[in-house]
Amino acid sequence: MAQFKHNGENNTYINKTMVVSIVSLATKEIDGVLDVYQPKRLTFKRLFNRNVGKGVKVKYTDLGVVIDIYVEVSVNAEVSDLVYRIQQNVKNSIASVLPIKIKAINVHIMDAAIKDSL
Numbered sequence: 001m002a003q004f005k006h007n008g009e010n011n012t013y014i015n016k017t018m019v020v021s022i023v024s025l026a027t028k029e030i031d032g033v034l035d036v037y038q039p040k041r042l043t044f045k046r047l048f049n050r051n052v053g054k055g056v057k058v059k060y061t062d063l064g065v066v067i068d069i070y071v072e073v074s075v076n077a078e079v080s081d082l083v084y085r086i087q088q089n090v091k092n093s094i095a096s097v098l099p100i101k102i103k104a105i106n107v108h109i110m111d112a113a114i115k116d117s118l
Contacts, residue, residue, distance in 0.1 A: 024036050069108065
């Protein structure tokens with residue numbers, strides 16, 4: 001849990017699980033993202049590291065929050081545009097809800113697949 005000063009007098013405590021949920025939802029909203037990816041390596045790492053969850057890694061630093069997002073994308077997606085839209089949507093979603101500074105949003109393309117039309 002991170003602690004932030006708000007207006008110099010009140011403290012705001014932000015749970016990483018809240019940040020992970022916001023990031024995951026904001027990422028899934030983007031057309032071309034099939035899912036937030038949860039590789040086995042991250043599942044194992046999640047048992048020992050509370051920074052990783054649902055294919056999202058959150059790390060608090062003195063300069064701000066560093067977010068790593070692992071995604072599965074559609075094979076038809078234009079990667080550079082998709083990554084930019086993910087970063088912007090995550091940044092805007094967090095800024096609208098939480099008073100935290102974002103240092104970096106890193107998007108890792110882990111897999112590409114054809115979306116089922118069922």
